Amino acid sequence: MSVDAASFEPGGAASLEPNDAAGAGALRRARDAGLAVGTAVVLLVVWELLSRADTVYVPRADVPPPSDIVQALYHQLGSASFWSAVGATLKGWSLGLLLALVAGVPLGIAIGSSRTAFLSTRAVIEFLRPIPSLTLLPLLVLVIGIRFNLKLSLVALGSFWPLLVQALYGVQDVDPLARDMARAYGLSRIRIFLQIVLPSALPYVVTGLRLAAILALNIAIGVELIVGSTGGMGVQMNLLQLANRIPEMYAYVVAAAILGLVINAAVRRLERRSLHWHASQREAVAR
Amino acid sequence: MTARLRAILLEAWLPVGLVVLWWFATAHSTNPFWPPLHDIWHTVKATWLFDRFDSDLVPTMRRVLIGFGVAVVIGVGGGVLLGASPLLRKALEPTLEFVRAAPAVAMIPISILVFGIDDSQKVFVIVFVAVWAILLNTTEGVRSIDPTFHDVARVYGFGRRERLLQVILPAAMPQVFAGLRVALAQAFLVGVVAEMFAARNGLGKLIRDAQESFRVREMWSGIIVLAIAAYSINLLFVVLERRILYWHRGWRASALGQSVDDRRPGRLLARLLVQRRPRVRQVDAVAD
Numbered sequence: 001m002s003v004d005a006a007s008f009e010p011g012g013a014a015s016l017e018p019n020d021a022a023g024a025g026a027l028r029r030a031r032d033a034g035l036a037v038g039t040a041v042v043l044l045v046v047w048e049l050l051s052r053a054d055t056v057y058v059p060r061a062d063v064p065p066p067s068d069i070v071q072a073l074y075h076q077l078g079s080a081s082f083w084s085a086v087g088a089t090l091k092g093w094s095l096g097l098l099l100a101l102v103a104g105v106p107l108g109i110a111i112g113s114s115r116t117a118f119l120s121t122r123a124v125i126e127f128l129r130p131i132p133s134l135t136l137l138p139l140l141v142l143v144i145g146i147r148f149n150l151k152l153s154l155v156a157l158g159s160f161w162p163l164l165v166q167a168l169y170g171v172q173d174v175d176p177l178a179r180d181m182a183r184a185y186g187l188s189r190i191r192i193f194l195q196i197v198l199p200s201a202l203p204y205v206v207t208g209l210r211l212a213a214i215l216a217l218n219i220a221i222g223v224e225l226i227v228g229s230t231g232g233m234g235v236q237m238n239l240l241q242l243a244n245r246i247p248e249m250y251a252y253v254v255a256a257a258i259l260g261l262v263i264n265a266a267v268r269r270l271e272r273r274s275l276h277w278h279a280s281q282r283e284a285v286a287r
Numbered sequence: 288m289t290a291r292l293r294a295i296l297l298e299a300w301l302p303v304g305l306v307v308l309w310w311f312a313t314a315h316s317t318n319p320f321w322p323p324l325h326d327i328w329h330t331v332k333a334t335w336l337f338d339r340f341d342s343d344l345v346p347t348m349r350r351v352l353i354g355f356g357v358a359v360v361i362g363v364g365g366g367v368l369l370g371a372s373p374l375l376r377k378a379l380e381p382t383l384e385f386v387r388a389a390p391a392v393a394m395i396p397i398s399i400l401v402f403g404i405d406d407s408q409k410v411f412v413i414v415f416v417a418v419w420a421i422l423l424n425t426t427e428g429v430r431s432i433d434p435t436f437h438d439v440a441r442v443y444g445f446g447r448r449e450r451l452l453q454v455i456l457p458a459a460m461p462q463v464f465a466g467l468r469v470a471l472a473q474a475f476l477v478g479v480v481a482e483m484f485a486a487r488n489g490l491g492k493l494i495r496d497a498q499e500s501f502r503v504r505e506m507w508s509g510i511i512v513l514a515i516a517a518y519s520i521n522l523l524f525v526v527l528e529r530r531i532l533y534w535h536r537g538w539r540a541s542a543l544g545q546s547v548d549d550r551r552p553g554r555l556l557a558r559l560l561v562q563r564r565p566r567v568r569q570v571d572a573v574a575d
Contacts, residue, residue: 032377035374035377035378036377036378036379036380036381036382037381038378039378039379039382040381040382043382062400062401063400063401116297119294119297119298120297120298120300120301121301122298123298123299123301123302124301124302124305126518127302127514127518128514130472130475130517130518130520130521131513131514131517131518132472132475132476132479132480132517134476134479134480134483135479135491135494135510135513135514135517136510137483138483138494138495138497138498138499138506138510139320139498139506139507139510141498142320142498142501142503142506143320214390217390218390218391218392218476221390221392221393222390222392222480225392225395225396225480225484226480226483226484226495233393234392234393237393237396238396241396241399241400246400249396249397250397252393253389253393253394253396253397254389256389256390256393257385257386257388257389257390257393258388259390260388260389260390261384261385261388264388
């Protein structure tokens with residue numbers, strides 16, 4: 001994936017730095033962290049002041065100060081309804097993603113391994129893929145109804161495409177040299193598949209998983225915003241807005257952002273663990 | 288010629304077959320949710336040529352394109368600044384990472400508070416969602432420019448402006464485009480969802496209204512038009528990308544020893560999926 005990136009950074013910042021003492025590095029890291037935290041604090045304070053000034057441009061009623069939001073979030077953390085909303089969102093997210101994984105990756109591998117299959121399906125995939133899956137929400141509301149399955153199906157449908165396409169690219173991007181060599185050594189087709197094709201496709205699949213995981217969270221919350229009966233964080237945001245409990249609504253958005261951050265970090269960690277041998281990860285380790 | 292014909296047949300049989308299957312499978316359908324494709328087609332013609340074209344399709348496209356345009360300006364501008372200044376990057380990156388982690392659709396209720404449900408709200412949400420992929424990719428693109436380029440620019444005595452226009456932007460362009468592609472898809476997604484949530488007009492609103500009042504044929508026709516719109520916008524982007532990045536692609540192709548066929552202009556559709564995207568390290572953002 002990062003053939004270029006690696007060759008494009010001859011040295012990079014890290015190797016130019018004198019790594020004479022570990023202490024200097026730690027000091028630099030601490031300084032960077034201080035800078036980052038400082039900026040964030042300054043931005044928050046500016047927001048707080050703007051909101052408290054309650055001008056026409058930043059009316060406090062619509063844009064509450066961060067202190068109110070944090071307080072609201074703190075209260076939410078102790079409430080059962082908050083956690084059941086998070087649970088409902090995560091349930092739709094995880095099951096939908098799992099379904100997409102089970103369907104999309106094998107199909108992508110199958111299509112990618114056969115030239116005929118690839119050419120035959122290309123036009124269909126290319127047409128269906130850009131369609132936002134939430135577009136189908138009204139149709140599915142009619143067909144499935146407004147139950148939990150609705151969220152599950154839309155999440156699965158939306159995250160299916162990145163997984164399918166990434167798996168497909170991955171299989172096609174197997175180094176021909178490695179494949180030829182395996183063939184020359186007389187490896188069976190099954191062994192070529194297991195030992196050459198699958199490992200080469202894996203980085204692509206994991207990238208697809210990361211894209212799909214974030215997309216799935218978006219779709220889950222999007223469905224919840226539009227269809228109230230599915231339960232979840234989106235439903236709560238909608239209800240709180242209608243009830244004019246604005247800081248609480250912002251608290252949910254912040255909680256959703258934290259959730260997004262956690263999911264992203266978790267998949268990246270998985271990526272690093274499962275692919276530590278792969279070239280795309282080396283640079284990250286070296287940094 | 289026969290080889291070419293066979294290639295076309297191979298690619299066309301499934302899409303054509305699926306449409307034909309849909310047509311005949313629903314031909315005598317009495318299921319209210321799956322009306323005959325024949326009827327849907329008539330509804331598409333009746334509603335979209337050109338009755339709802341101006342009132343719904345155009346507003347949706349306008350908002351998406353305006354929002355995307357603003358996001359490009361902010362994203363590329365901010366990305367160049369961030370990419371060029373390590374200090375700025377260190378100061379802002381964690382904050383930006385957090386803000387962009389918020390699920391894009393969660394911005395919809397917030398934006399309604401501030402902007403109401405007019406065009407400005409849709410555009411705000413679209414900008415807010417689309418800007419991250421562009422910003423982060425531009426930053427990464429500018430940051431990872433080969434230092435030699437900067438040295439050469441210095442040796443030749445390039446001014447600030449020349450350096451920006453002739454060195455930084457072209458060198459970062461492949462990466463910027465990787466971001467633009469993601470951003471465009473997101474802009475479209477969130478634009479339509481925002482319309483479904485609350486709007487006065489637009490494709491999303493139309494589909495949602497049709498569903499709620501059980502006008503199933505109209506709903507289907509809206510979905511089909513939306514699919515075609517999403518597809519066309521994507522196609523347009525690919526054409527544009529090829530125009531602008533032709534030099535990069537050509538360079539990559541020769542460097543990788545790809546088949547000459549891959550570089551021949553034309554036959555666009557046939558290459559959409561297999562195209563070798565510029566292999567820059569893409570900072571992936573929330574993507575559709």
